[in-house]
Amino acid sequence: MKYITTIGEQQFEIEILDDNRVAVNGQVLKVDFESISRQPVYSLLVDGKSYEAYIYETDEGWEVLLQGTRYPVQVVDEREHRLRAAFGGGVVQSGDFHLKAPMPGLVVSVPVKEGQEVEAGDVLVILESMKMQNELKSPRAGTVSRVRVKSGDNVERGQTMLSVV
Numbered sequence: 001m002k003y004i005t006t007i008g009e010q011q012f013e014i015e016i017l018d019d020n021r022v023a024v025n026g027q028v029l030k031v032d033f034e035s036i037s038r039q040p041v042y043s044l045l046v047d048g049k050s051y052e053a054y055i056y057e058t059d060e061g062w063e064v065l066l067q068g069t070r071y072p073v074q075v076v077d078e079r080e081h082r083l084r085a086a087f088g089g090g091v092v093q094s095g096d097f098h099l100k101a102p103m104p105g106l107v108v109s110v111p112v113k114e115g116q117e118v119e120a121g122d123v124l125v126i127l128e129s130m131k132m133q134n135e136l137k138s139p140r141a142g143t144v145s146r147v148r149v150k151s152g153d154n155v156e157r158g159q160t161m162l163s164v165v
Contacts, residue, residue: 006074007064008139040103040157041130054102054129056157065102065134072139096145097164099136101155105129109151110162116144118164125149125161138164 002015015023022031032045036052044051054065062073109126112118118138125136142164149161 002078004076004078007071054134056102058100059098063100063102065136068132068134070102070134070136097139097142098160099124099138099162099164101127101157101159101161102134102136103127103129103157105134105155107149107151107153107155107161108133110147110149112144112147112162114144114147118142118144124164127155127161136161140164 002013005012005014013023013025017023017028020030020032022029030045030047032043034043035041036043040054040056042053042055044053051066054063056063058072060072060074062075064071064073105127106129107125108128111123111126118124119141120138122138123135124138124144127134127136144162145165146163147161148163149155149159155161
């Protein structure tokens with residue numbers, strides 16, 4: 001089975017070949033992907049290079065935090081992708097976006113305030129977890145409608161920190 005994965009504006013065709021190999025847009029990669037301590041933290045080895053990622057499901061799809069950058073990710077199998085294309089469907093980025101904590105941590109900074117206009121990629125919250133500071137960025141342009149956290153707050157995984165409309 002092939003999967004169509006959308007990260008931002010880019011699409012990737014991913015095929016799982018076996019337990020240790022995947023093809024990404026036709027390029028075969030040797031991979032090892034393991035959950036760490038049953039948390040949303042994963043160890044990923046790709047062709048011998050090591051990465052640590054936080055991966056969690058949202059109402060809109062998936063969120064991946066990799067090397068300090070947050071990526072909104074949509075994954076559909078090839079059949080669903082063909083059906084969406086046939087009916088003109090796609091991912092609509094409208095309505096409220098609720099930034100949820102990808103992992104438990106300490107809010108280091110909230111560089112935005114209610115009513116502020118933001119662009120896609122603007123930093124909304126800096127969250128420290130496991131001694132790493134992570135910049136959580138806006139996936140789209142909009143206006144910050146509600147800020148629910150402040151510097152020094154502890155947050156739990158999945159807790160809504162702010163909203164963008």
